[in-house]
Each structure stands twice: as C-alpha cells, then as structure tokens.
Amino acid sequence: MKLVSRYTDIAEQFAIADRPSPVGEPSLLLFNDAVAKQLSIDVSSAQQAAVLSGNQIDSTVAPVALGYSGHQFGHFSPRLGDGRAHLLGAVADQQGLLWDIQLKGSGATPFSRGGDGRCAIGPAVREYIMSEAMHALGVPTTRCLAVVATGETVYRQPPQPGAIVTRVASSHIRVGSFQYLATQGDVVGLKALADLAITRHYPHIQSTGPERYLAFLSEVIKKQIELVVSWMRVGFIHGVMNTDNTLVSGETIDYGPCAMMNSFDFDTVFSSIDRQGRYAFGNQPNIANWNCARLAESLIPLINEDDEQAVALLSPLINSFAEKFNHAFTDMWAQKLGLDGHKPEDSKLVAELLALLKDNSLDYTNTFDSLTRSLKGSVTLPSVLSSWSEKWAHRTHKQSYSIMRKVNPTLIPRNYMVEKILKDFAESNHSPILSEYLQALQNPYTQSINESWNHAASDEKNYQTFCGT
Structure with missing residues (x-):
C-alpha cells in the first residue's frame, strides 16, 4: 500500500503527527476486496491485521490526527479533532485521485480530551455494514476497507471487545475543518484548505479571487442537497449531523447512531443523544442548510475584508438552499x-x-x-x-x-438485522449470517425478498442507537 502524506502543509496544528497505539492481538475480521481492488491496495494477507490495526506503520509517511471544530447539537466546540482516529495517508486510484486511509479506534491522540481513543466491535461492524449498504443504494458515502479485532477489551457500559475500522474517503475535509482555521484567524490556512477541497472535489472551478470561494460554497450546497435527498429517498436517519460530521465532498461520514426508518414519520428519531429531535428524519434538510451557513461564515475572510460585504455576497447562496432543496425533493x-x-x-x-x-x-x-x-x-x-x-x-x-x-429498494439494512449481527460479533467475533447478508445488500433494487431479512419491524418504538465513542 503506497501512501502519500496529506493535509500536513495546510496549517500548523491542522494535521498533527501521531502514531496509533499498538494493540495486543490484532486479527482480521472483515476485508473489503472491492475497495482494495478499486484502490490497488496490495497488503498481503499475512500483513493485513498488523497494517490495518496500526501495529505496522509505513516508515516513509507519518500518520496524523486531524484538527477540526464542530457544532455538536448546535453547541460550538472550537477544538475537537480526531480523538480516536489516525490518518495513515492517501493512496491513488487508477485515475490518479487520492483517497484517504484512516484508522478509527486506533488509540488516543492529542485531540482525545481524556478518552482512550478506542472503538468497540459493535460500532466498527455497524459502520462496515451500513457504509456498504449505502454505497449499493447509490448514496454517496465513505467506505470501509477492513475491520480488525484488537484482542483487547474496551471499557464501556458494558465492557466490549475492541476493534479498529479502516475507513476510505475521498477526503476528510469537513465543515468543521474550515471552522477550526477560521476560529484561529488563519486566513492563509483557510485558503490552502479551500483550494485543496476544490482541486479534489470541484476541479471544474477555475475562477480566482472571491468568485472561486463563492463557487465552492455553491457546489457544497448542491452536494449537501443531493446527499440529504438520497438519505430521505431510502429512509436513512444519520442521527448526528454535527458540522464535524459534514464532509464538503457530500459523502456520508460517521455511522454511529444512524438507523433506517421503518414506519413512516418525519419525526422519527433513534439516536439516544438526540433528545430534542434536532436530527430527526424530516429535519435533516434544515440541518444541512444550517451546516452550510456555518461553512459560509468560515469563508468570510476569503470573500472580502469587510465582513458586511462578504455576508452580502454569501447570503444569497445560503438563502437559495430551501428553493433548491424543494426542487430536488x-x-x-x-x-x-x-x-x-x-x-x-x-x-x-x-x-x-x-x-x-x-x-x-x-x-x-x-x-x-x-x-x-x-x-x-x-x-x-x-x-x-x-x-x-x-x-x-x-x-x-x-x-x-x-x-x-x-x-425504490426491495432491501435495506434493517435495524433488527444489524443488531442481530452486532450481537453475534460481540459474543464470538463472527456472525454466520453476515456474508450472505452483505451479498444481498449489494443488490438492493433487484434482490428477491427474504421475509426474515426485510419484514416491517413493529417493535422499534423504543429502539435506540448510540454514538459508539
């Protein structure tokens, strides 16, 4: 796996060199052959567990933890960052596009705020299942390359087996990434980050000066609308649409408290920490609009030295969100x-x-x-x-x-099926139904209906999902 460094030249303290913490007995649980083939990842089977747990590190590229801010349920935290993740670097696909390779659950970082930086096996397997299902459903998403069991216990309530997810993303540039630099008044860093995002995701933007960054915001708005419409088309509820979980690429990231809606209701909420319904199924468009407004605020220094003039230029784009969304909806x-x-x-x-x-x-x-x-x-x-x-x-x-x-899919990743598989893994690091289920999820629009996989759940009124941190 030939890696190159990424984000290290954006700004000081944006990508902090930090090594994953070694684990006791890494063993490969899941490996995504399709993703590996797409990205020409050629880690030998003998080395996969060591490399994808962080025990074996490429000596030429230093892993980093990324800094970012975030509005979490509306409350701003200026310094969040990768508290349990390490970016190993990026690999190039056959078209020469770079894809981030990140370990999640790989130990404490400078952003951990006292946490252990680990991940339990349940959230790791959930992310693998859900991201693969979303990809097959045609929803833009990050994907999982692998899940590795650590052979160690993660002390949650209750204690659980530990695991590390290898996540693949076209980038990890979040709305919160821009907030992080804007909060520090780092205009040079903001410009470097915006230019990087444009080069990776919106290379057709060839304008310069303020017009370049207005065009960038316009494209991000378009992608967020497309993403949320895709979510709502298949009944997906993200559950934690904080600005630090909003990628400017328009891909789904963070499958912690997510779930699928069964009985239709715009007010459906499953996340245990969303007590006010801020991220309910029907409120997702409003939050996407709100998150884009936070990005616009962060871009003010790139638009005009006079804040009022910058806001006057940015506001029409934000105000256009509702009309554009309604057309797409x-x-x-x-x-x-x-x-x-x-x-x-x-x-x-x-x-x-x-x-x-x-x-x-x-x-x-x-x-x-x-x-x-x-x-x-x-x-x-x-x-x-x-x-x-x-x-x-x-x-x-x-x-x-x-x-x-x-x-209109015939098959979605039903909550009860996901929970059954997670229970299997918690008990034995294996589920006898996972392989067949994942294969079925790859054909969600043509899959023959299996009643045991796809019946309408009637007992989910009190169902809750959890963040998994």
Missing part, C-alpha cells in the same frame, strides 16, 4: 411514484400518501416497493391505499416501473 417523490411529468396537484397526491403511511404505520420501504411491483400486477396493495392508488394510477406512464425500480 419534489423530483425525488416524482421518481419514487413514477409520475408522468410535473403537475401542480402532484404535491397533494404525495402529501395524501405520506399521511396514509403515517396514520396507518405503514412501512416506508415496503410500501414503495409494493407500489412499484403493483405496476406489474405482482402484489396487492394495502386496502387503506385503494382510493389513493386509483388517483395515482392516472399519473403513471409506460416508463413508471423502470423509473421506480431504480429508486
């Missing part, structure tokens, strides 16, 4: 229902359906899958949808089935 529902063009009454048709889903506790995924399959006459719709479906049928057309089949 409307298009999403049109695709999920296979509507023939756009008509003013379509919003009422969608609203009626969502009200029926909520009032009757209908499963989000299964309902849209049933609607899709009903166009082929292969399923009987719930009786509560009979009257509505007659109106919907008049809005479909010859291509409706193929359009709907591409956006």
Whole structure:
C-alpha cells in the first residue's frame, strides 16, 4: 500500500503527527476486496491485521490526527479533532485521485480530551455494514476497507471487545475543518484548505479571487442537497449531523447512531443523544442548510475584508438552499411514484400518501416497493391505499416501473438485522449470517425478498442507537 502524506502543509496544528497505539492481538475480521481492488491496495494477507490495526506503520509517511471544530447539537466546540482516529495517508486510484486511509479506534491522540481513543466491535461492524449498504443504494458515502479485532477489551457500559475500522474517503475535509482555521484567524490556512477541497472535489472551478470561494460554497450546497435527498429517498436517519460530521465532498461520514426508518414519520428519531429531535428524519434538510451557513461564515475572510460585504455576497447562496432543496425533493417523490411529468396537484397526491403511511404505520420501504411491483400486477396493495392508488394510477406512464425500480429498494439494512449481527460479533467475533447478508445488500433494487431479512419491524418504538465513542 503506497501512501502519500496529506493535509500536513495546510496549517500548523491542522494535521498533527501521531502514531496509533499498538494493540495486543490484532486479527482480521472483515476485508473489503472491492475497495482494495478499486484502490490497488496490495497488503498481503499475512500483513493485513498488523497494517490495518496500526501495529505496522509505513516508515516513509507519518500518520496524523486531524484538527477540526464542530457544532455538536448546535453547541460550538472550537477544538475537537480526531480523538480516536489516525490518518495513515492517501493512496491513488487508477485515475490518479487520492483517497484517504484512516484508522478509527486506533488509540488516543492529542485531540482525545481524556478518552482512550478506542472503538468497540459493535460500532466498527455497524459502520462496515451500513457504509456498504449505502454505497449499493447509490448514496454517496465513505467506505470501509477492513475491520480488525484488537484482542483487547474496551471499557464501556458494558465492557466490549475492541476493534479498529479502516475507513476510505475521498477526503476528510469537513465543515468543521474550515471552522477550526477560521476560529484561529488563519486566513492563509483557510485558503490552502479551500483550494485543496476544490482541486479534489470541484476541479471544474477555475475562477480566482472571491468568485472561486463563492463557487465552492455553491457546489457544497448542491452536494449537501443531493446527499440529504438520497438519505430521505431510502429512509436513512444519520442521527448526528454535527458540522464535524459534514464532509464538503457530500459523502456520508460517521455511522454511529444512524438507523433506517421503518414506519413512516418525519419525526422519527433513534439516536439516544438526540433528545430534542434536532436530527430527526424530516429535519435533516434544515440541518444541512444550517451546516452550510456555518461553512459560509468560515469563508468570510476569503470573500472580502469587510465582513458586511462578504455576508452580502454569501447570503444569497445560503438563502437559495430551501428553493433548491424543494426542487430536488419534489423530483425525488416524482421518481419514487413514477409520475408522468410535473403537475401542480402532484404535491397533494404525495402529501395524501405520506399521511396514509403515517396514520396507518405503514412501512416506508415496503410500501414503495409494493407500489412499484403493483405496476406489474405482482402484489396487492394495502386496502387503506385503494382510493389513493386509483388517483395515482392516472399519473403513471409506460416508463413508471423502470423509473421506480431504480429508486425504490426491495432491501435495506434493517435495524433488527444489524443488531442481530452486532450481537453475534460481540459474543464470538463472527456472525454466520453476515456474508450472505452483505451479498444481498449489494443488490438492493433487484434482490428477491427474504421475509426474515426485510419484514416491517413493529417493535422499534423504543429502539435506540448510540454514538459508539
């Protein structure tokens, strides 16, 4: 695995050299052959556990812990950073694009704030399953290369076996990364970071001066809208949309308290730490807008020396978020229902359906899958949808089935299935169903329905997910 250093030339204390803490008995639990092939990662099987636990380090590239700030549930923390992660470096794919290789759970760093820097096996396996499922669903996401068991106990409540995740990302540049430099008044560092982000993610931006960074913000807004619309299309609830968990690339990162919505309700919350519903399913667009506004604030020094003039230039972009999102959201529902063009009454048709889903506790995924399959006459719709479906049928057309089949999955990573697998790993570092389940999740739009994997859960009213730190 040929690594190159990354982020070390942005600013002092932005990427701090720090080595992973060795673990006692590393053993490889999961390895993603597809990701390894994509990135030409050729770590021998004999070395995988040592390299991907951090026990064996490339002598030519120093691992680093990245600094960043973050609004966590609306409260600003100026110095967060990688408290339990080490960036080993980056590898180049066949097109020459760099991809970050990061170990998560690899020990304490200068940003740990007294924590042990470790990860339990449950959150590690959850991230592997969820990120692979999201990738197959067509949702932009970071991915996992591997999960390594450490052979050590992580002292949580209760104590659990430890593990380390190897995460792959096109970059780890967060909204919080810009906040970190802006808080320090480091304009040179801000510019260097913005230029790096543009080069990696938005190379088509060729303008200079303030226009360059206004264009950058515009592209980030576009990507955040696309991401949240993708989440809501498949019923994903991130659970912790802090600015430090918002990548400017528009990829999903941090699968701690995430979950999938079953019975439809915009107010659905599963995260144990989201007591006010800040990151509820239906509030995710508002938070994405809010996070983009925090990025805009951080970019002020790059736009104009006069703060008021900078805000005047940035504000129209932030204020455009809602309209742009609504257009994308409307298009999403049109695709999920296979509507023939756009008509003013379509919003009422969608609203009626969502009200029926909520009032009757209908499963989000299964309902849209049933609607899709009903166009082929292969399923009987719930009786509560009979009257509505007659109106919907008049809005479909010859291509409706193929359009709907591409956006309405038959299979999602059900919460109860993920929890069953995590329990298996906590007990024996293995799950007998994981391999087959992961394979099925790779074909979420064509997979034959397995009732044991995909039934509508009726006992999740009190289900909670946890951050995993």
